Every structure is written in C-alpha cells, then in structure tokens.
Amino acid sequence: MATQLKLVEEDKKAVDRQKALEAALAQIDRAFGKGSAMKLGSKETMQVESISTGSLGLDIALGIGGLPRGRVIEVYGPESSGKTTLALHVIAEAQKAGGTAAFVDAEHALDPVYAKKLGVDIDELIVSQPDTGEQALEIVDTLV
Structure with a gap:
C-alpha cells in the first residue's frame, strides 16, 4: 500500500x-x-515568410526559401568569406519585394558603388556605422 x-x-x-x-x-x-x-521532436511546423538570399542553392539549403523575414540576422565568418556580399544580396531582394532594409556597418567599410552593382537601392538603404557593439544593438533594437 x-x-x-x-x-x-x-x-x-x-x-x-x-x-x-x-x-x-x-x-x-x-x-x-x-x-x-x-x-x-515537435511535429508542428510554422509557415515563415522569407526573403531570398539571391542564391537558389542557399535558399534551398536554408529550408524556407531564404532568410526569415522580420528577424534580426547575424552573418558570421572569416575575412573575405562573402558576408557583406550575402547581406547586400538579401537587402536587394528585400527592397525588390517592397521592403525596407538597414545595414549595420560595424567595420565602417560599406562600399555604396558595390552595393548598387548588386542591386541595392542605396538611396533607400538605412545605414548605421556604430562606434561600439552596444551602440549597434541599441540601434537595431530601436529599428526593429
């Protein structure tokens, strides 16, 4: 008992x-x-709106057709690995779809001529060049 x-x-x-x-x-x-x-293990799936990366192969690999729309995305990698190019392609795709994009240029190295060649509407692009990581996070938090 x-x-x-x-x-x-x-x-x-x-x-x-x-x-x-x-x-x-x-x-x-x-x-x-x-x-x-x-x-x-949850079987539940969500429909997530996405923005193309400009690369069909990467869009397929990501599983949702690109990067999730309305989310903060961090791109990480070694120098000259294509981080900025990827970001600019995504920005161009977002702008083509009628969206607004912001580029936080922590390295203070954004080349507007290159961005324009990749299809970015540089006149509509919001650019921030913060002095510190904390400042970058505050700017992103305010924008989002």
Whole structure:
C-alpha cells in the first residue's frame, strides 16, 4: 500500500513538472512569439515568410526559401568569406519585394558603388556605422 501511495505521489510530481514546463513554454511564446522555444521532436511546423538570399542553392539549403523575414540576422565568418556580399544580396531582394532594409556597418567599410552593382537601392538603404557593439544593438533594437 505504501509503495502504491509513493508511486501516485511521484506521478503527481511528474504531472506538476510537466504542467509547469508547458506554462513556461506558453509564457515564452506570448512574450517572444510562437516557436521561440519548442521541443525538437515537435511535429508542428510554422509557415515563415522569407526573403531570398539571391542564391537558389542557399535558399534551398536554408529550408524556407531564404532568410526569415522580420528577424534580426547575424552573418558570421572569416575575412573575405562573402558576408557583406550575402547581406547586400538579401537587402536587394528585400527592397525588390517592397521592403525596407538597414545595414549595420560595424567595420565602417560599406562600399555604396558595390552595393548598387548588386542591386541595392542605396538611396533607400538605412545605414548605421556604430562606434561600439552596444551602440549597434541599441540601434537595431530601436529599428526593429
């Protein structure tokens, strides 16, 4: 009898933990948007609007046809690996679709002539050249 009581208590604790986890995930979804935190095994899929990268192969590899629209995207890689070119291609695609884009130029090295050659409407491009990383984050936070 004591063993059964102990099992019932353990089951109740497990159910309570599961309910607390579900409540926490629901709170995260409300605060940060659906899909901000989820179980990897979840079968649920979301339709995500995307912006083409300008590269069919990369768009296919990303799985949604490009980069997610309305999100902050960080491109990381070694020097001369194509980060700026990729960013400018995406900006050009976003502008072609009627969107507005901002380029945070942390290196103070944006070449407007090159950007224009890649299809960027440089007259409509918002450019920021912050002095610090903190300043860059504040600018992005304000824009988004």
